[in-house]
Amino acid sequence: MAVYFAERPIDLPIQVPAGTILNPRELVAAVVEGGLRVQTVRRPRVAALPTADLVILTIREQRLNVLLVVRGKEPYRGLLALPGGFVRPGESLEDTAGRELTEESGLDSSKLPLQQVHTYSMPERDPRGRIVTTVFLAIAPNLPEVTGGTDASRADWVEIEESLGTRLAFDHEQILWQTLEHARRLLEYTTIAAAFCPKEFTIGELRQVYEAVWGIGLNPQNFHRKVRGTEGFLVDTGRKRTKQPGRPAELFRRGPAQILYPPMLRPSQG
Amino acid sequence: MAVYFAERPIDLPIQVPAGTILNPRELVAAVVEGGLRVQTVRRPRVAALPTADLVILTIREQRLNVLLVVRGKEPYRGLLALPGGFVRPGESLEDTAGRELTEESGLDSSKLPLQQVHTYSMPERDPRGRIVTTVFLAIAPNLPEVTGGTDASRADWVEIEESLGTRLAFDHEQILWQTLEHARRLLEYTTIAAAFCPKEFTIGELRQVYEAVWGIGLNPQNFHRKVRGTEGFLVDTGRKRTKQPGRPAELFRRGPAQILYPPMLRPSQG
DNA sequence: TCAATAGTGTCTGTCAGACACTATTTT
DNA sequence: AAAATAGTGTCTGACAGACACTATTGA
Numbered sequence: 001m002a003v004y005f006a007e008r009p010i011d012l013p014i015q016v017p018a019g020t021i022l023n024p025r026e027l028v029a030a031v032v033e034g035g036l037r038v039q040t041v042r043r044p045r046v047a048a049l050p051t052a053d054l055v056i057l058t059i060r061e062q063r064l065n066v067l068l069v070v071r072g073k074e075p076y077r078g079l080l081a082l083p084g085g086f087v088r089p090g091e092s093l094e095d096t097a098g099r100e101l102t103e104e105s106g107l108d109s110s111k112l113p114l115q116q117v118h119t120y121s122m123p124e125r126d127p128r129g130r131i132v133t134t135v136f137l138a139i140a141p142n143l144p145e146v147t148g149g150t151d152a153s154r155a156d157w158v159e160i161e162e163s164l165g166t167r168l169a170f171d172h173e174q175i176l177w178q179t180l181e182h183a184r185r186l187l188e189y190t191t192i193a194a195a196f197c198p199k200e201f202t203i204g205e206l207r208q209v210y211e212a213v214w215g216i217g218l219n220p221q222n223f224h225r226k227v228r229g230t231e232g233f234l235v236d237t238g239r240k241r242t243k244q245p246g247r248p249a250e251l252f253r254r255g256p257a258q259i260l261y262p263p264m265l266r267p268s269q270g
Numbered sequence: 271m272a273v274y275f276a277e278r279p280i281d282l283p284i285q286v287p288a289g290t291i292l293n294p295r296e297l298v299a300a301v302v303e304g305g306l307r308v309q310t311v312r313r314p315r316v317a318a319l320p321t322a323d324l325v326i327l328t329i330r331e332q333r334l335n336v337l338l339v340v341r342g343k344e345p346y347r348g349l350l351a352l353p354g355g356f357v358r359p360g361e362s363l364e365d366t367a368g369r370e371l372t373e374e375s376g377l378d379s380s381k382l383p384l385q386q387v388h389t390y391s392m393p394e395r396d397p398r399g400r401i402v403t404t405v406f407l408a409i410a411p412n413l414p415e416v417t418g419g420t421d422a423s424r425a426d427w428v429e430i431e432e433s434l435g436t437r438l439a440f441d442h443e444q445i446l447w448q449t450l451e452h453a454r455r456l457l458e459y460t461t462i463a464a465a466f467c468p469k470e471f472t473i474g475e476l477r478q479v480y481e482a483v484w485g486i487g488l489n490p491q492n493f494h495r496k497v498r499g500t501e502g503f504l505v506d507t508g509r510k511r512t513k514q515p516g517r518p519a520e521l522f523r524r525g526p527a528q529i530l531y532p533p534m535l536r537p538s539q540g
Numbered sequence: 541t542c543a544a545t546a547g548t549g550t551c552t553g554t555c556a557g558a559c560a561c562t563a564t565t566t567t
Numbered sequence: 568a569a570a571a572t573a574g575t576g577t578c579t580g581a582c583a584g585a586c587a588c589t590a591t592t593g594a
Binding site for chain 1: 543544545546547548
């Protein structure tokens with residue numbers, strides 16, 4: 001069945017807004033009674049430039065930080081934005097996200113869990129035109145400084161608390177907020193928190209990850225029991241760390257488990 | 271910093287696969303030593319046609335069904351596929367998904383929870399070219415029959431068990447499988463299962479939703495206690511249903527709760 | 541010694557698994 | 568009455584919240 005696309009509003013005999021799909025009978029009525037020229041299109045489609053945007057989180061000095069760049073070009077020149085870029089020929093969105101991660105932060109994307117979160121497609125979200133962005137979440141161990149992007153604008157860690165009060169380019173405020181909530185849920189149901197830690201870490205450090213991301217305090221004893229009791233979460237290294245005042249903490253590595261079951265309960269929800 | 275894009279494989283002095291990004295020094299070396307003509311591009315971008323594909327699930331005769339269409343055109347003509355379509359001017363992906371839902375199944379998209387799940391972007395996933403699809407999950411109460419699509423090919427309910435043994439068009443087998451797993455997780459952490467039921471339903475019917483989607487049996491007594499004990503999941507109507515042999519079951523409606531906390535435990539995982 | 545952090549033991553409340561039991565209908 | 572389904576009561580085990588307690592370091 002052929003479909004016709006109304007280029008402009010038609011006012012006869014019924015008000016038809018632009019963009020309406022008419023069936024052949026309606027089309028004939030509109031043309032005959034209105035004497036209107038109608039452009040025939042099989043199916044109105046829209047081409048878009050796909051992009052991958054990154055929410056890269058890390059913990060610096062016990063506070064949650066996100067990697068942001070200062071935009072060097074219009075639009076939104078000078079404003080902070082999430083790092084990201086256009087899909088190139090032959091790339092999937094995952095490829096693009098991995099490449100951008102390396103370019104913007106110097107991190108090796110093959111060693112970081114990079115997770116697709118959501119796709120944003122509002123027609124007006126980018127003034128340059130139809131740009132549909134897919135957001136990826138990366139969770140990195142504490143990084144001292146960003147190793148400068150290649151041709152990207154200055155990239156830097158920004159404290160989450162700080163960034164939430166700042167205006168970001170495009171719809172990146174909404175994206176950051178929603179992705180942050182996604183990351184918080186991930187900590188409940190997966191063992192991904194260990195990805196925030198260095199290769200070897202103590203249970204106290206792991207707890208600080210949860211506290212920083214969730215923004216609350218946890219009971220150290222119960223946390224200890226929970227993570228040690230979850231099979232596959234932690235692997236004992238047999239070594240200890242003695243750098244603080246207090247009893248030396250045992251060092252662990254990430255275990256093979258991916259899913260945290262039963263989940264880690266977030267006190268705010270109960 | 272300018273970036274150059276290698277159109278074809280370069281074989282001098284190092285093997286450079288097509289698509290590689292060269293920095294200026296590498297470029298000069300390649301051109302000088304290889305005498306190669308290189309097309310200069312600022313940033314190779316790729317335009318894509320965004321589409322929304324739908325996984326519409328329902329339960330018919332206590333079995334999980336998915337809405338599939340028979341493709342009427344090449345490619346994959348005659349094969350089963352997920353319903354879906356191209357984004358039209360002015361539409362977001364959510365708009366497209368809602369429109370397609372109505373067109374393909376006759377359902378009102380404003381009354382159904384339509385949830386974005388994942389975006390698939392492998393360059394070769396569609397032989398027609400660069401088509402990036404975002405998958406939406408819709409969960410519908412038991413529908414007697416599909417009310418025929420407008421111009422779409424024949425749409426029909428197919429039992430999940432059956433469809434998993436069938437070859438589907440494009441990468442829709444993978445999409446269906448992964449979205450199904452997503453739906454199963456949704457039942458654990460949200461109250462969305464009630465969306466499978468008619469407006470008023472019994473606890474037994476709600477249990478059958480879980481059993482059909484998870485593909486396992488549940489203990490009726492414990493299920494009863496769990497859902498009645500979760501505040502906001504069910505709203506008592508005061509009425510009862512007497513159509514089967516057995517004690518009449520109380521009728522409920524959906525409550526305001528969206529999140530199921532603590533989650534409904536899936537026996538297979540414990 | 542004191543302060544600080546790590547780790548253990550244990551009580552309690554909540555809730556899922558299991559199952560016996562009651563309740564109310566159709567056949 | 569028998570079969571079938573709905574709903575309740577209750578025991579048990581797993582586990583989180585709470586907190587006292589021990590262990591081991593630096594200052």
